[in-house]
Amino acid sequence: MRSLAAIFVLVTMLPLPLRAAKVELPTWEEAAESESYYLGGGLWPKALIPDEAAAARDPGAANDVASADPAPGVAPDGTILPTAPGAITPDPEAPGAPRFYGPQGPADGTAAPPGTRPAVIENPDGTFILPQEIVEEEAYEPLPPIEGELSDLYFAHAPVDFLIDPQRLLTEQKSNDIKRFLEFHSDESDFRIFVMALGETQKIPDDIDIEALHKKWFSDSPTVLMLYYREQPQLTQLVFNESVHGSLPKSVFDRILQNTLREGGVTELAPDQVEKMAIELSIQLYWLSKLMEYENKEEQARAAKSGIHEMIASPDAPELLREYAPGIFIEDTSKILSLVFTLVIVVGGLALMGLIGWGILAWRGRENVSGQPLLFPEFQISPRLGGEFSGGGFVGMSFELSEGT
Amino acid sequence: MKCPKCQRPVDHEAESCYSCGYSEVEAAAICGGNVVLLNRIHDAAHCLRKQERDDLALTLDQLELKFPQMLFCVYLGTLPPHLSISELGFWLLNHGQVKGAEYARPNENAILVLMDMNTKQIGISLGYFAESLITEEDAYRALMMARPNLVNSEYGEGLERVFLRLGKTLDRKGRQLRKLTREQFHAGLSGNNGPVLDLPHPFAPPLTGERATMEESLKSA
Numbered sequence: 001m002r003s004l005a006a007i008f009v010l011v012t013m014l015p016l017p018l019r020a021a022k023v024e025l026p027t028w029e030e031a032a033e034s035e036s037y038y039l040g041g042g043l044w045p046k047a048l049i050p051d052e053a054a055a056a057r058d059p060g061a062a063n064d065v066a067s068a069d070p071a072p073g074v075a076p077d078g079t080i081l082p083t084a085p086g087a088i089t090p091d092p093e094a095p096g097a098p099r100f101y102g103p104q105g106p107a108d109g110t111a112a113p114p115g116t117r118p119a120v121i122e123n124p125d126g127t128f129i130l131p132q133e134i135v136e137e138e139a140y141e142p143l144p145p146i147e148g149e150l151s152d153l154y155f156a157h158a159p160v161d162f163l164i165d166p167q168r169l170l171t172e173q174k175s176n177d178i179k180r181f182l183e184f185h186s187d188e189s190d191f192r193i194f195v196m197a198l199g200e201t202q203k204i205p206d207d208i209d210i211e212a213l214h215k216k217w218f219s220d221s222p223t224v225l226m227l228y229y230r231e232q233p234q235l236t237q238l239v240f241n242e243s244v245h246g247s248l249p250k251s252v253f254d255r256i257l258q259n260t261l262r263e264g265g266v267t268e269l270a271p272d273q274v275e276k277m278a279i280e281l282s283i284q285l286y287w288l289s290k291l292m293e294y295e296n297k298e299e300q301a302r303a304a305k306s307g308i309h310e311m312i313a314s315p316d317a318p319e320l321l322r323e324y325a326p327g328i329f330i331e332d333t334s335k336i337l338s339l340v341f342t343l344v345i346v347v348g349g350l351a352l353m354g355l356i357g358w359g360i361l362a363w364r365g366r367e368n369v370s371g372q373p374l375l376f377p378e379f380q381i382s383p384r385l386g387g388e389f390s391g392g393g394f395v396g397m398s399f400e401l402s403e404g405t
Numbered sequence: 406m407k408c409p410k411c412q413r414p415v416d417h418e419a420e421s422c423y424s425c426g427y428s429e430v431e432a433a434a435i436c437g438g439n440v441v442l443l444n445r446i447h448d449a450a451h452c453l454r455k456q457e458r459d460d461l462a463l464t465l466d467q468l469e470l471k472f473p474q475m476l477f478c479v480y481l482g483t484l485p486p487h488l489s490i491s492e493l494g495f496w497l498l499n500h501g502q503v504k505g506a507e508y509a510r511p512n513e514n515a516i517l518v519l520m521d522m523n524t525k526q527i528g529i530s531l532g533y534f535a536e537s538l539i540t541e542e543d544a545y546r547a548l549m550m551a552r553p554n555l556v557n558s559e560y561g562e563g564l565e566r567v568f569l570r571l572g573k574t575l576d577r578k579g580r581q582l583r584k585l586t587r588e589q590f591h592a593g594l595s596g597n598n599g600p601v602l603d604l605p606h607p608f609a610p611p612l613t614g615e616r617a618t619m620e621e622s623l624k625s626a
Contacts, residue, residue: 369467369572374579376474381513381533382418384406386429389512390498391417392409393536394491395544396528399555399563 143167143199154196155208158217162186163274165197169230174271178278185278191285192223195278197270200230214239226260226281233264233273238281247292256284406536409491432496435488443501449482450522457561464565468572469510475535475575476510478503479564481520490519494530518567520560527555529567543574 121129146154153166162182163175170178178195186192204210204227214225222241229235238257245253263280264273384391406415408422409432421428445465446458453461465477484493497519498512513532516539520527529544547570554563 369464369471369569371471371576373471373473374576376472376534376538376579377582379537381537383533384415384417384419385408385421385427385495387495387499388429389515390495390530390532391406391536392415392491392495393406393531393533394409394494394528395541395548396491396526397545397548397552398524398526399552400525401556 143202146198146202146205151205151208154198155205155213159194159196162193163195163197165195167197167199169197169199170271170274174275178271178275181275181278181282185282185285189282189285190222190289192218192221193226193278193281193285194218194223195226195228195274197274198227198229200232200235202229210237210239215242224281224285226277228264228274228277230270231268231273233261233277236261236264236277244288244292248288252288252291256281256288259284409495410489412491429495429499432492433500436493436496437500439500441497441501443478443480443497443503445478445503445505447478447480447482449480450520452481452522453561461561461564461568464568468568471572472575472579474509474514476503476506476512476515476532477568478515479518479520481522481560483523484521486523490521490524490526490528491530494519494528498530498532516568516571518564520564527551527563527567529571538578539571539574544571547571547574 161179163179165175182193222244225239227237260277260280264277266276267273406417408415408425408427410427411422411425413424415422446461468477480497494517498515498517514534515532516535517530519530527548531539547567550570551563551566554566
């Protein structure tokens with residue numbers, strides 16, 4: 001009983017000092033003492049700051065305004081009060097309803113959210129007002145006409161590089177690739193290819209005769225000059241040597257141009273178009289050079305009817321084309337077979353020789369005793385050192401590891 | 406040839422070593438003048454297992470079948486320090502009698518392989534006839550072939566290899582001798598007599614009478 005009383009006293013008295021202790025908590029500064037600031041950024045309902053302009057002008061006064069005329073459903077300290085049971089959700093259109101900053105939604109009727117089509121407005125008379133379509137700006141700046149210094153860059157001198165692009169219409173990386181390809185092509189083909197890149201709106205000046213220029217520049221060797229208009233592959237022109245042009249029917253050149261244009265039309269980007277057209281032209285020129293090897297017109301005409309992929313592959317086809325037109329190459333299986341056969345013969349021969357050698361060595365190194373008994377001829381030997389049967393002939397060896405013999 | 410005791414060169418007809426005076430008399434004085442009976446595989450050191458002995462005996466049987474004139478025997482022992490295996494080989498071949506050896510296999514046709522387990526030495530003692538068939542180089546080569554086995558204490562296998570190698574040497578020598586005999590036969594038919602055997606000079610049979618004169622005339626020519 002006494003112990004129960006002690007526990008009761010202990011339980012009742014012990015919290016008293018704790019209750020008496022007071023924790024020192026930080027106190028809020030008065031509004032006059034602290035620096036007032038305005039919280040914007042669409043974080044607070046518009047109703048909290050009725051006069052936005054005034055708040056922006058005098059941020060410190062915003063608190064006073066808010067406290068003076070709080071919006072319905074909002075406490076004077078800025079917290080949103082819980083909705084009473086049975087209360088109706090405030091109408092956003094109603095005056096004084098809380099409205100939010102930020103992009104205005106369709107409720108405002110001013111702008112559609114991004115990524116959606118603008119709404120079509122129907123007039124009372126049944127007609128519609130279509131939204132104004134956004135016209136994209138052109139990707140390229142307008143190019144100047146080819147005249148003066150620019151014309152000289154194109155046509156004043158015979159080109160050194162296979163790609164003539166003084167305006168840098170193609171990307172640098174692709175230009176280098178195309179140049180390298182055209183260099184490889186010129187190394188391996190009878191025809192050289194020069195590509196002249198022009199702007200889509202540019203035209204060759206009237207005083208420039210491109211065929212005469214071609215004759216002036218490339219009369220010494222068969223050359224094709226390809227005039228390419230940026231992103232307009234259908235305007236591409238191919239200029240051949242007169243001698244080449246005269247030796248074959250026109251259909252051949254039409255076909256070359258057609259195939260080249262078809263490749264150019266596959267893509268939309270100018271550098272890719274040039275690359276694909278150059279590759280196709282290279283293949284077509286290989287076909288053309290094969291065509292020119294036929295002696296008479298009939299054979300040429302007959303061969304011209306067949307496509308390049310139907311032609312008999314030639315062992316002297318440029319290696320460069322193997323990557324781009326593997327179909328024109330026929331793998332020489334007989335050569336591979338003969339190589340494999342030779343390899344098998346050589347390896348087999350070596351193995352046989354090794355086997356024979358091993359057999360000989362094994363035969364020579366055999367230690368078995370076989371065969372017919374062998375009799376040696378008898379002969380006399382004079383004794384020595386008094387020995388009746390042996391004269392002390394002896395050969396010895398040590399097999400101790402420490403000694404050599 | 407070398408003296409079994411001092412290993413100095415000895416003339417082929419010397420009665421005793423010119424250097425140390427060693428002879429059969431001294432050997433008999435050291436080891437005894439009596440005749441001793443030997444087994445074909447005399448393992449006094451008891452270092453061969455039963456299986457090894459059987460295998461070695463089989464090899465010796467084959468060799469004896471192949472070479473009916475030759476005697477093959479082995480002595481394995483632990484020799485006292487004052488006795489070398491060359492001396493023991495000399496004495497055993499002159500005083501030993503191998504059990505089961507027929508009359509056709511005298512000691513002068515013997516190939517005796519000795520092994521001293523104390524000094525870890527192995528040697529081949531040859532009788533007069535065997536000496537004429539097996540050169541020192543061949544014998545040494547046979548010993549060298551067995552060295553890896555001997556180092557690994559595979560004595561039975563090592564001895565087998567020695568004998569098999571010596572058998573090959575004898576086989577080769579026999580073929581050479583047969584060839585010479587055939588040549589001599591053809592030479593005899595044509596009246597041109599040459600040396601009967603291609604043997605080292607000390608072992609060649611003494612030339613007498615007409616043959617000696619013919620030899621001299623050939624040399625002078």
